[in-house]
Amino acid sequence: MSLHIKNGLVVAPAESAQRAADLYLQDGKIVGIDQAPAGFEAAHTIDAGGHWVMPGLVDCQARLRDPGQPEKANIESETLAAIRNGITTLCLPPDTQPPIDNSATVELIHHRNEMFGHKAHLYPIGALTRGLGGEQLSNMASLRDNGCIAFSNAKAPLANNLVQRRAMDYAAGQQSLVIIQPLDQDLLGNGCAHEGAVATRLGLPSIPEAAETAALAKDIELVAQTGARTHFGQLSCARSVDMIRRAKAKGLPISADCAIHQLFLTDHDIACFDSNMFTIPPLRSQSDRDALREGLADGTIDCLCSDHQPHEVDAKLKPFPSAEPGISGLDTLLPLALRLVEEGVLPLADLVAKLTLNPARILGLPGGNIEPGAAADLIIVDPEIHWICHAADFVSKGKNTAFEGWDFDGAVTHTIVAGTIVYQR
């Protein structure tokens, strides 16, 4: 299979600006930029005139609910949502049912993706502890050999600091990345909204900033102690951005992401108990939102993720505190991200890096770039397509969006995985 993408504006994350260039793909790889290699014959040509050509998005945190929660979503439904929305690589946190703490579950995920998936690459993140129980280390080396790209305890707590220290030591010893979502379980308690004026007025049990920052401070100290390469996921607080910035300046081997919805929503969006706005960590204040945007622009925050958490209707059809947290995010990752460019937060090429090259590098994955020899995972985006977000139109099985009725510009016209067109608008 050979493919010629002509007349597109190529947005390569490693370069400072987009430029008009033709791309030539063969055998799953990019074989030529501007110039076709000798003897290249295109089996198929796409005219991308006026459109952006960029690497397929690498979503470093997306729950597909498979195995274990078919009522919410499955690999078939969510990989389709991914490729339709320009996401060609998905990293799966280990809190499936059963959790990803054994090689059989890893194999099951790959098998289901081969059988039912829509060609997106799936990379499981292994459980840091057995059953995510927080007590005993998982078989990290075997899991790594079977394809787990990193280790995390997801939102499940570790029994104590000693377990955390040893888990990080063990992971570091085998050069594995540790992924942590900093969250102090005691300070989290039964909270469901950011501790601030909105939670006070609505009488919602609140989650203080310290639920994140106290945990993060401890985690950073353990990185300093163990040297474990660590990625912090889904940060929500201004103070966390500051702590990451300072820790990076000291040269610690850390990186960070935030969920895209945290850059647009605040606790005020809870309005009158809208359970679609219930997330953990919670939607925080305007100043937190602004600090996250700043951190994204100055490089403190390396990646953006969907933090995709699809739910069945009933999970949200409850009073706010009893609803399940999380937003279905695959359908809105790219359009929201493009808005950041429109709003002047960062240039397009930098934004694309946060969604492609940066997560690929941090997680040690192929793809994420446009250069000769790179994997031909590409998307073509028409920036002129104007559309309105409706949950009913979501490809994801989870219709629990926080962006119902939002106006978006830009949509994917083609998704190419390993040189093959897997979606065409």
Add this chain to the structure above:
Amino acid sequence: MPDNLDLQLDDNGRLRHFLSIEGLNQAILTEILDTAESFTSVVDRTIKKVPILRGITVANLFFESSTRTRSTFELAEQRLSADILSLNVSTSATVKGESLLDTLQNLEAMQIDMFVIRHQDSGSAHFFAQHVRPGVSVLNAGDGQHEHPTQAMLDMYTIRHYKKDFSGLRVAIVGDILHSRVARSQIHALNLLNTAEIRVVAPRTLLPVATESLGVSVYEDLELGLKDVDVVIMLRLQKERMRGALLPSEKEYFRKYGLSQERLKLARPDAIVMHPGPANRGVEIESSVMDGNQSVILQQVSFGISVRMAVMAMIVGQSGASS
């Protein structure tokens, strides 16, 4: 999603549901108080009934236990001649796994016209109101730590009864503000009625963050907070607060925040003492104050009936005992 205002009031600005004081306006609050006043005569009659809710079925759904609120609601419904279905839901269907929405829909199938609901989740009354059929009304009898609007209205009734006008009043609300739906509703109501000064008095562990944003001044010292107030509202201190490390002991709480005769002297000499009940004697309030001549705690309970009658009557479009 509709906000409070859209949900509670119809296009003509009339009450459709009664969910929270927030989102209402001064005119509605005053109308509730005036209507309640017209019902006090009914309550005092030998035959204590008017036919305002005749043919209307009211379901009392208490997912949390309640004595006072539930019985005064039931009495109010009886005096308005409603048909009443009272369910103690904490021991029935939802315990067996039925969702709140299923419970609601099953009851709707029984042609219920009005729901009185108490539930442990903040926002549950709004949730109900968002999902009932058109024409069915929801009254909030307490949702989590959010609001308890009929309690606040009977408190406003009590204050107006004794003090006539709110505009010159200093009111102190003392105790566990953090967990109190009563306090939130009272604060909104006092603000809507143009109360001169609203103080909340509590140790910091029982104050929500940004309490001032509710439109109150915050005191951590009871004696400063009581200085020259016209109304003292004491809140119940729940025993489980000691276990959550919010307070050291009941004894220390009483020392710092208990209302004694001695401390009450700091308030204005004609100050009234209120408590939404149930009170813990010797924890937040001294017995001699509770039973003293400044206490209007029992009057609050009786006013509760006419205030609840008023809200229900207004929801069915009746504005007083005479109509």
